Amino acid sequence: MKKLAWLHVHLGDRMLDEINLDVIDQVRAAKLKEGTKATTNRYLALVRAILIRARDEWEWIERAPKIRLFKESNSRERSLTAEQAKRLLAELPEHQREIVQFALATGLRQGNVLKLEWSQVNLEQRHAWIRGWESKNRHPIAVPLNDAALSVLRRQVGKHPERVFTYRGKPLKAANTMSWQHARKRAGIEDFRWHDLRHTWATWQRQAGTPTHELQKLGGWRTGAMVERYAHLAPEHLALAASRIDPLLSGYTLATVGQEC
Numbered sequence: 001m002k003k004l005a006w007l008h009v010h011l012g013d014r015m016l017d018e019i020n021l022d023v024i025d026q027v028r029a030a031k032l033k034e035g036t037k038a039t040t041n042r043y044l045a046l047v048r049a050i051l052i053r054a055r056d057e058w059e060w061i062e063r064a065p066k067i068r069l070f071k072e073s074n075s076r077e078r079s080l081t082a083e084q085a086k087r088l089l090a091e092l093p094e095h096q097r098e099i100v101q102f103a104l105a106t107g108l109r110q111g112n113v114l115k116l117e118w119s120q121v122n123l124e125q126r127h128a129w130i131r132g133w134e135s136k137n138r139h140p141i142a143v144p145l146n147d148a149a150l151s152v153l154r155r156q157v158g159k160h161p162e163r164v165f166t167y168r169g170k171p172l173k174a175a176n177t178m179s180w181q182h183a184r185k186r187a188g189i190e191d192f193r194w195h196d197l198r199h200t201w202a203t204w205q206r207q208a209g210t211p212t213h214e215l216q217k218l219g220g221w222r223t224g225a226m227v228e229r230y231a232h233l234a235p236e237h238l239a240l241a242a243s244r245i246d247p248l249l250s251g252y253t254l255a256t257v258g259q260e261c
Contacts, residue, residue, distance in 0.1 A: 003046050006031075011047070016054050019047070021065045037070035044069055078196040079203040084189055091183035095167040098152050099175055100197060102165075105149035107201035107219050109136065110175050110194050116164040121145075121153060128153075130220065141220035206233040 010027050011019060027047065031040040044067055051064035080088065085104060089097050103113050112130050121128045123145075130141040145153065156164050163171035176194045184192060198219075205215050216227045 003043055007043065007047065016051065017061045019051065019065065021067075024065060024067055041069045078192055079200040080189070080192070080196075082204075084187070085200065087187040088184060088189055091186045093179055093183075095165070095172065096175070096177070096179055096183065098155065099165050099172065102149055102152045103194075103197040104201055104204075105146055105152065106143055107198050107205070108141075108143065109198060112141075114165060114172050114175060117162050118164060119162075121164065123150065123153060123157075126150060135220055137220065137222040139220070139222065142217070144218075202227075202230050203233055206230040 007027070010030060011023070014023065024044070024047065028040060028044060031043050048064075048067040051061070051067075054060040055062070055064045089100060092100060099113050102108070103110070106113075106128075108116075108130070112134060115134065116128070120130070126145040128143040128145055128149075130143065132138050132140045135141050143149075153164065156166070160166045160169065160171060165172045180194065202215060202219060205218070210218070212224060212227050212230075215230065216224050219227065221227055
């Protein structure tokens with residue numbers, strides 16, 4: 001609705017067949033003044049989708065302009081420091097604070113957190129799971145529950161018979177709400193999406209020394225390629241590997257020094 005409201009200001013007085021490339025360029029320039037290329041792409045993609053549907057399904061127009069989007073990098077990682085996370089949590093209302101804490105503790109995606117059911121949780125065994133049809137890669141995800149995650153879950157007990165996270169007795173349906181956005185701004189955190197909580201969790205795991213293969217299983221990634229982008233955050237194990245040939249090189253170094261003398 002937010003995107004449609006913004007587009008209405010710029011396109012609301014035009015007929016669909018009046019939206020040509022010149023008009024699209026005006027929309028692109030206007031949005032770029034307010035946001036990034038990635039954000040502009042979201043608005044342009046919406047216009048493109050509407051025009052294509054108006055042409056192919058509704059038959060309201062005969063042709064649609066070919067709208068090109070900016071190229072985007074697929075390697076965006078934005079994570080919080082521990083101090084930033086504390087500031088954000090302090091600004092959030094209680095129900096939002098609980099789901100954010102749980103996301104930071106488990107690395108689960110927004111949809112998996114919001115739709116988590118008690119039937120997927122075993123507090124005694126400190127274990128939860130995401131069913132295969134609910135995961136992004138269609139494979140079940142085992143979720144070992146650390147102390148932080150368990151604390152959050154125990155505070156939810158008795159609030160709802162089926163769903164874990166609720167607000168005023170009803171299951172939560174959204175996380176990226178106005179209260180989230182306002183809390184983020186009050187905490188002084190910019191360019192941060194709800195999904196970046198998952199990047200934060202993965203970053204903290206790597207900085208704590210979690211190996212790549214373990215992080216892959218914890219995060220439910222199907223291949224190691226997505227996890228490798230966090231490899232540079234924990235170089236300690238590589239430093240250990242590099243030092244294994246020191247005994248071989250030390251003799252060479254001493255011999256070289258002797259020759260120079």
